[in-house]
Amino acid sequence: MGERWRGAVPSILSVLLALVACWAAIALTRDMTVASEAYLQMLYGGLGQWPRFLETGDAGVLARPLGEAAGKAALLILTGLSVAVAFKAGLFNIGAQGQMVVGALAGAVVGAQLALPSVVHIPLALLAAALAGAAWALIAAILKLWRGVHEVISTIMLNWVAVSLVDNWLSVGPLRAVATGGHSVSGTAEIEATAHLPRLLGDISRLNLGFPIALAVALLVWMWLTRTRRGFETRAAGLGPDAARSAGIPVKQRAAEAMALSGALAGVAGAVLVLGTEFRYPGMLGAPYGFDGIAIALIGNNNPLGVTATALFFGVLRAGGTRMQLLGVHKSFPELIQGLALLFVAGRLVWLALLKRRKAQAASTEVPRA
């Protein structure tokens, strides 16, 4: 087993343990058949109903769930990357939620207010979202680097500032959609059709361009971090700021860049949600994808490829969560699996100590020959 893969062992063990613990949670509150059936439904809901496909040959029963999973995974990839990139520069960005909110709003405004051909409109909306997210994250970076305010505190505060201002002022006040035909609408005006992320499989699935975009972004971030000088300098600044500084790396600048990129990624996640599935800034952003990003980044070991793999896995589970409703299990159940997995990953040192102890035992049995 290569050194690179060994880093993934604690994460994989943590996820497996979380799956078992959550299965036991249903088994204890209901019974074992319900628990197993619920897990099966979760897989059907995320990976497609293969038995029914083989029976009927209806591709829709595969495409629909897989499309949902891809949609969820796209958001998790982007927010996970957001947290991971900041981590690489030594910053803990808890503010992905706030950055995602301002990004989603920026995307919704550009999507609704401008009339442009699709080829220009979509990139422009994504760019606006990226800039908004980056600007929001830069506030925290500036406070940290030039005023010494810890980024964990400032990003928590900025989250709530963003949520308060957007959900309780902009989207219900100045930017609220004009009610048409008597029934009031929540959130901002609907975006133009030219800003919709195109559906890749037509009507049989909600799979849209957001998924390939997220995968491409993950690849780019990975290349930036591992194959470019800037990326190397950023990682060095995160690993040992003092050593990096004496090697001539502008540490503050690299950290600020990483934080801006982190915010931009979260902002794009917001735009993908708005342009791909919601088509307007909804009254509230709903699920806290920004906080999910923390879990995905850490389970994925802050490695862009690990983050992508983790996001794909949990994207499948999250999409499958809706089918668990059939058995009376709340659709947020996969979030419990995800949260527990993060908790087990946080105890990574426990895993490593256990593994080391086993190795030490193995070694000590070899020693007595001397």
Added chain:
Amino acid sequence: MLEILEAILFSTLDAAPALIFAALGGVLSERAGVVNVGVEGQMRAGAFVAAVAALSMPTPLAVVVGMVAGAGLASVHGYLSIRWRSDQVVSGMAINLVALAGGTFLLEALYSPNGTPPIEQLPRWQLPLIDAVPLLRALSDHPGLAYLALVLPFAFHAVLHHTPIGLRLRAVGEKPHAVATLGLSVPALRWGAVLGGGLLAGLGGAVLSTAVLDRFEQHTPAGMGFMALAAMVFGRWTPLGAFGAACFFAFGNALRIGLASSAPGILEVIPQGFLLALPYVLTLLLLTIQGQRSSAPAALGTPYEQEAR
């Protein structure tokens, strides 16, 4: 005018205790050097367990059970961050995520998705004499815990600044190695602070479900734990500061709700979102002004290693 003021004062006193307890919980844990971003999750655990317990036992006892639940969740945080020196922010956020999803799961599995069945609320105390005086009347007719919330910060302050154990707690958050050279156990002190913080945060949550409401609702505490963190930071990590900040934030909230019902015209000029964002903006501003001279404990967030220098 007097009546409006009285109503706002009354609802401030209704909303503040949960915030005060949770903020004090944050102060206790962080002054000992353990970051506590898991306050929100500990509050949720306290609120849920207290509401469930109150279905089968007297409500005051259920509040104690809720406190223990908060400490139980905090002990997970303590185990990871003290015993295994994990990143304290990570384990705190993990606790939040588990409490959020776990609460929803248990609620759906045991009761209904929206909330637990109603319970008997904590009894409210009528203060003789005062409840006849205009304005001061607002101080009467609150649960006993509300009065505890007004006294506890001062007791906490006295313990922290005028007793040996308080000195040790502060020292373990500033310079743990100095504490160790005195032959005191750094992990034991930090464990005490984390568990105490969990009890207080659990109490804050229990107040929500047994006094403010009469059940556990799906979204409880809906971000109040983070507002408690803001109060802690705004109060410069001191019990009295956190108390003042929590009262101020609760007053702002009561004012906003009061304005929405009595004078919606004002909210056309100053949108609700501004008022909601105010506590967080003020905290950010204070931190910006303080800059490097921030009052955070020096060893906050640094796992203690005997061998490290």
